[in-house]
Amino acid sequence: MQGVHVVGHPLVQHKLTLMRDKATPTAVFRELLREISMLLCYEVTRDLPLEQTAIETPMAAMQAPTLAGKKLVLAAILRSGTGMLEGMLDLIPSARVAHIGLYRDPATLGCVEYYFKAPEDIAERPVVVIDPMLATGGTAIAAVERLKERGAKQIRLVCLLASPEGIDAFRGEHTDVPVWTAAVDQRLDDHGYIIPGLGDAGDRMFGTK
Numbered sequence: 001m002q003g004v005h006v007v008g009h010p011l012v013q014h015k016l017t018l019m020r021d022k023a024t025p026t027a028v029f030r031e032l033l034r035e036i037s038m039l040l041c042y043e044v045t046r047d048l049p050l051e052q053t054a055i056e057t058p059m060a061a062m063q064a065p066t067l068a069g070k071k072l073v074l075a076a077i078l079r080s081g082t083g084m085l086e087g088m089l090d091l092i093p094s095a096r097v098a099h100i101g102l103y104r105d106p107a108t109l110g111c112v113e114y115y116f117k118a119p120e121d122i123a124e125r126p127v128v129v130i131d132p133m134l135a136t137g138g139t140a141i142a143a144v145e146r147l148k149e150r151g152a153k154q155i156r157l158v159c160l161l162a163s164p165e166g167i168d169a170f171r172g173e174h175t176d177v178p179v180w181t182a183a184v185d186q187r188l189d190d191h192g193y194i195i196p197g198l199g200d201a202g203d204r205m206f207g208t209k
Contacts, residue, residue: 003171004162005180007043012036016160016182020198026207030083033132033205036160036182037087044128044158044180045092048072070125073098073152077131077143078115080202084130084158096125100143106191111142123151132201134162134181136192137169144174160201161185163194 015036018024024032051068054061075098076085082099089095101115119125127147134140140157147155155177157170162181165188170179185194193200203209 001167001171001184003175003178004167004184005043005178006184007040007180007182009039009043012039012182015039016198019160020196022199024204026204029204033083033160033201034087034090037084037130037158038091040084040158040160040180040182041088041091041128044156045072048126070121071096072126072128073119073122075100075118075127075129075143075147077102077129077139080133080205081131083201083205084132084160088128088130098122098127098147100129100146102139102142111138113142113146116146118147118150118152122147123153125152126154127152127156129155129157129177130159131157132160133194133197134159134166134170134179135188135194136163137166137173140166140170141173144170144177156180161194161197163188166194 015032019032049068050065052063053066055064071094073096074088076082078099078101096119098118102111102113105112129143144155157177158180160182162184185197187195189195
């Protein structure tokens with residue numbers, strides 16, 4: 001699938017299997033989500049630009065690579081996106097953070113916005129949108145629309161699981177935004193949940209079901 005990167009690293013796939021298991025307790029699910037998010041962050045930032053900086057090691061002066069440009073923005077879609085945020089901040093503690101409050105109306109499956117807060121200079125920064133599930137695609141489509149309205153140009157989406165329907169819908173609206181995911185599952189059920197999936201990521205993360 002064009003513009004979709006499936007991360008097949010053995011550690012990612014192993015941790016995802018543990019997360020899918022309905023017997024995995026809430027505390028373990030949260031820890032696995034933090035760990036797998038760090039691994040996904042490693043993949044999505046693989047091609048960040050570098051520049052040479054003069055430093056001195058204990059042995060000699062040298063030119064060494066450091067990240068170039070402004071710090072990137074991690075844009076978490078509330079509420080379950082916050083579960084991925086911790087692991088990514090472990091890897092990139094200097095990243096800026098945006099919060100996008102959207103929820104899916106259970107009757108219409110449409111998106112309702114209730115909160116948005118992002119750095120004022122987001123147009124000058126690369127943005128990584130994070131949400132565990134790309135199911136119908138509606139939430140991710142709406143989140144990226146909000147970011148583009150505020151000037152964001154360099155946007156990537158990272159999720160744990162995606163459905164073929166969600167990928168088609170998202171890429172249909174945002175052909176310029178590549179997607180990183182740990183797996184593309186079979187389909188959606190009649191309620192818009194990914195099959196076989198892992199259930200509702202937010203409920204499993206926070207123990208609300």
